[in-house]
Amino acid sequence: MIATEALSKRFPRVTALDRLSLDIGPGVTGLVGSNGAGKSTLIKILLGLSPATEGRAAVLGLDVATSGAEIRERVGYMPEHDCLPPDVSATEFVVHMARMSGLPATAARERTADTLRHVGLYEERYRPIGGYSTGMKQRVKLAQALVHDPQLVLLDEPTNGLDPVGRDEMLGLIRRIHTDFGISVLVTSHLLGELERTCDHVVVIDGGALLRSSSTSDFTQTTTTLAVEVTDSDAHPDGTRALREALTAAGVTLHAAEEQGLPGAGHVLLVEGEGEATYDLVRDTVADLGIGLVRMEQRRHHIAEVFHAGPQEQQIQQQSQQPAHAQLAPQTGGGHDGN
Numbered sequence: 058m059i060a061t062e063a064l065s066k067r068f069p070r071v072t073a074l075d076r077l078s079l080d081i082g083p084g085v086t087g088l089v090g091s092n093g094a095g096k097s098t099l100i101k102i103l104l105g106l107s108p109a110t111e112g113r114a115a116v117l118g119l120d121v122a123t124s125g126a127e128i129r130e131r132v133g134y135m136p137e138h139d140c141l142p143p144d145v146s147a148t149e150f151v152v153h154m155a156r157m158s159g160l161p162a163t164a165a166r167e168r169t170a171d172t173l174r175h176v177g178l179y180e181e182r183y184r185p186i187g188g189y190s191t192g193m194k195q196r197v198k199l200a201q202a203l204v205h206d207p208q209l210v211l212l213d214e215p216t217n218g219l220d221p222v223g224r225d226e227m228l229g230l231i232r233r234i235h236t237d238f239g240i241s242v243l244v245t246s247h248l249l250g251e252l253e254r255t256c257d258h259v260v261v262i263d264g265g266a267l268l269r270s271s272s273t274s275d276f277t278q279t280t281t282t283l284a285v286e287v288t289d290s291d292a293h294p295d296g297t298r299a300l301r302e303a304l305t306a307a308g309v310t311l312h313a314a315e316e317q318g319l320p321g322a323g324h325v326l327l328v329e330g331e332g333e334a335t336y337d338l339v340r341d342t343v344a345d346l347g348i349g350l351v352r353m354e355q356r357r358h359h360i361a362e363v364f365h366a367g368p369q370e371q372q373i374q375q376q377s378q379q380p381a382h383a384q385l386a387p388q389t390g391g392g393h394d395g396n
């Protein structure tokens with residue numbers, strides 16, 4: 058879908074992309090990086106809207122330096138910034154964008170109705186965009202990227218400005234772009250956690266250079282550690298502590314998640330697993346103590362942990378509760394006009 062080779066983009070005072078080489082296949086791919094990492098710059102080069110300083114890039118096998126117009130015919134683009142005209146309706150705007158992409162008038166109207174319905178805009182599509190909420194505007198931006206039935210869409214920070222419910226809905230829509238229509242997706246975000254559920258593959262860039270590119274399952278592979286959570290009882294007002302003491306006496310290696318200083322982790326014990334025997338021992342010990350077993354599960358790595366620990370350090374600090382959307386620290390000096 059997308060291939061870049063030693064792609065660089067230098068502005069007078071900043072290197073936005075630094076010899077970036079990528080190979081992105083079909084499916085849903087997340088492009089993650091903090092503010093100023095170079096995500097928007099890469100997208101603009103891929104669309105043939107901005108020339109690279111050095112290196113090469115191809116989208117759907119077409120060279121970005123020479124085939125910008127053909128690429129834009131086959132690729133949809135959802136820009137990051139608010140760019141919608143306030144005084145026209147979603148229908149008028151999306152029909153216009155469909156016509157710009159080369160669809161005849163009737164097809165443009167039909168595709169617009171289908172696409173707006175798909176993104177969840179119904180009767181409000183006849184009202185001027187200026188009165189829409191942020192979530193509705195993001196849906197219009199997504200609809201205009203999809204209306205000409207592209208093979209690939211490039212979505213720049215589609216969850217920006219959305220509340221948690223709106224973000225989940227948008228992520229669900231993005232996933233369905235691929236599952237329902239077979240359109241491949243490159244979606245950027247500075248929130249590592251949200252891509253875990255949405256993307257098949259994740260590319261992490263920082264300072265315009267590649268940090269890591271791998272499948273989401275590689276990022277989130279399971280560990281041999283069990284996360285165990287129990288209830289308290291009258292006999293054991295601190296059930297977690299009672300279980301900890303009993304398991305330690307039985308010779309099991311374990312530590313409390315709260316030792317890592319994680320919020321909400323006070324009732325979670327992390328048990329070093331040694332196969333079936335450990336599951337049985339935990340179950341029997343909990344039963345003997347007469348407390349309740351809330352959960353016992355193999356811990357998964359979260360993308361954010363892997364990223365913070367660095368690719369080489371797969372033995373990551375143990376923790377059971379990661380905030381749903383771990384955010385990369387913003388970089389300094391990122392101000393620009395966005396063009």
Ligand SMILES: Nc1ncnc2c1ncn2[C@@H]1O[C@H](COP(=O)(O)OP(=O)(O)OP(=O)(O)O)[C@@H](O)[C@H]1O
Pocket residue numbers: 068069071072073090091092093094095096097098099137214390391392393394395396
């Ligand atoms: N037209 C421009 N002129 C000068 N510098 C620019 C220009 N566009 C981008 N930059 C700089 O290039 C770097 C990468 O910017 P880019 O917009 O690609 O980052 P990003 O990862 O998309 O971040 P954000 O999500 O904040 O937009 C930043 O340091 C930015 O200031």
